[in-house]
Amino acid sequence: MNIYLIIKNTNVRLQKIINEYNIKHDENASFALIINNNTLELYDRSKLGQKSIKVDFLSKHNNYRCLNFKKKNEALYKALGIKKNYFPSVIDATAGFGRDAFLISFWGCYVVMIERNPVIAALLKDGLQRAYEDQYIGYWLKQRLHLIFDDSFKMLEIPICQPDIIYLDPMYPINKKKTLPKKNMQFLRKIIKNNDNYENLLNISRTFARKRIIVKRPSYAKPLSNEKFEFSINNKNHRFDVYLPFK
Numbered sequence: 001m002n003i004y005l006i007i008k009n010t011n012v013r014l015q016k017i018i019n020e021y022n023i024k025h026d027e028n029a030s031f032a033l034i035i036n037n038n039t040l041e042l043y044d045r046s047k048l049g050q051k052s053i054k055v056d057f058l059s060k061h062n063n064y065r066c067l068n069f070k071k072k073n074e075a076l077y078k079a080l081g082i083k084k085n086y087f088p089s090v091i092d093a094t095a096g097f098g099r100d101a102f103l104i105s106f107w108g109c110y111v112v113m114i115e116r117n118p119v120i121a122a123l124l125k126d127g128l129q130r131a132y133e134d135q136y137i138g139y140w141l142k143q144r145l146h147l148i149f150d151d152s153f154k155m156l157e158i159p160i161c162q163p164d165i166i167y168l169d170p171m172y173p174i175n176k177k178k179t180l181p182k183k184n185m186q187f188l189r190k191i192i193k194n195n196d197n198y199e200n201l202l203n204i205s206r207t208f209a210r211k212r213i214i215v216k217r218p219s220y221a222k223p224l225s226n227e228k229f230e231f232s233i234n235n236k237n238h239r240f241d242v243y244l245p246f247k
Contacts, residue, residue, distance in 0.1 A: 014040075017126075021118035021149070033119070040126035042119065055127025057102050057141070058134055066106050075233040076100065079214045079240035080165060082107055088164035093152035093205060098124050098145075100169060100216070105144040112160060116151040125149075153196070155204055166205040169216040170198040170224065199225050206246045213243040 014035050017023070023033070034041050034052065043052035056062070071077055080088060087108040092101040095113035097120070105111045115121040124147050132138045150158050202224050205213045215224050217239055223229060229241040 017122050021122045023118055023122070031119075033122070039130065040123055042123060053097075053123075055097050055123045057098070057127055057131035057137070062099070062102060065103055069107075073235075075235040075238070075240055076103070076214070076216075077107060079233045079242055080104065080107070080109065081212070082109070088211065089161070090165045090167055091155070091160070091163040091209075092167045092169075093155065093201065094167075094169045095124060095147070096120065096169065098127065098147075100167065101145060104167070105141065109144065111145050112163070113145070113147045114150055114152045114155070114158070115147065116149070118149070121147065121149040153201055153204065155208055162208060162210055164209070164211045166209040166213045167216070168198065168202060168205060168213065168224070170196075170201075202243065203246075206243055209245050211245070213245070215241045215243065217241060 014033070017033075017040065018025075030044065030046055032043055032045055034043070036052065039054050039056075041052040041054045044050055069077075080090070082088070087110070089110045090101075090104055090112070092098075092104070092111055092113045095101055095115040098113055101111045101113045113124065115124055128141075128145065128147055132142050134141075148158065148160065202213060202215065212230070215229070217224065219234065219237055219239055223241055225243070227243075229243050232239050232241045234240075
């Protein structure tokens with residue numbers, strides 16, 4: 001499916017991105033892609049005072065999460081089952097802006113992100129390429145974190161190795177009692193039409209993963225499936241429901 005955006009500051013690099021991800025120009029689109037300081041960014045034209053967004057694996061937020069990491073406080077770390085000599089291979093089948101995938105790779109796992117939305121995939125690739133060149137994290141990131149531009153619902157047809165774990169972070173159901181989600185999530189909601197049957201994606205994942213499937217849910221949300229999960233690990237705002245593969 002094509003995403004229609006107005007493209008500003010068109011140059012050779014941006015034109016290559018447009019062609020690679022089949023992004024079409026539309027003067028009346030709500031969003032715009034730009035190259036700003038050699039970085040691909042996306043902004044909402046309906047909110048002119050709002051800053052654009054980008055994928056930045058070198059951000060202070062990511063650095064803080066890594067430097068302040070404590071096993072006992074990380075529910076996702078526990079759900080992954082990482083041990084001293086065990087670092088599972090992971091497919092993040094709903095990559096989004098790649099924050100959890102980056103953290104999982106930082107913990108030592110080999111992670112493949114799958115993202116089907118062309119705009120989000122383009123932002124992810126741009127962020128990865130810049131991070132790969134970093135003198136501090138570039139070496140290990142090249143070994144552990146990769147991106148595939150494809151549809152996770154066709155996961156069984158993609159030529160990738162069978163992972164130990166598949167990680168799912170579907171779009172959260174709207175909670176009218178809470179404040180608006182953070183800016184990046186608002187962008188995602190506007191760009192991605194959340195009309196998928198994620199229970200079907202869970203079933204596909206349970207067919208493909210070797211050891212477990214982890215589904216991230218907000219604390220207020222129902223499980224993704226009517227089938228009972230094996231166990232769940234909670235933190236303040238989220239929980240991670242762990243399902244086993246089909247026998």
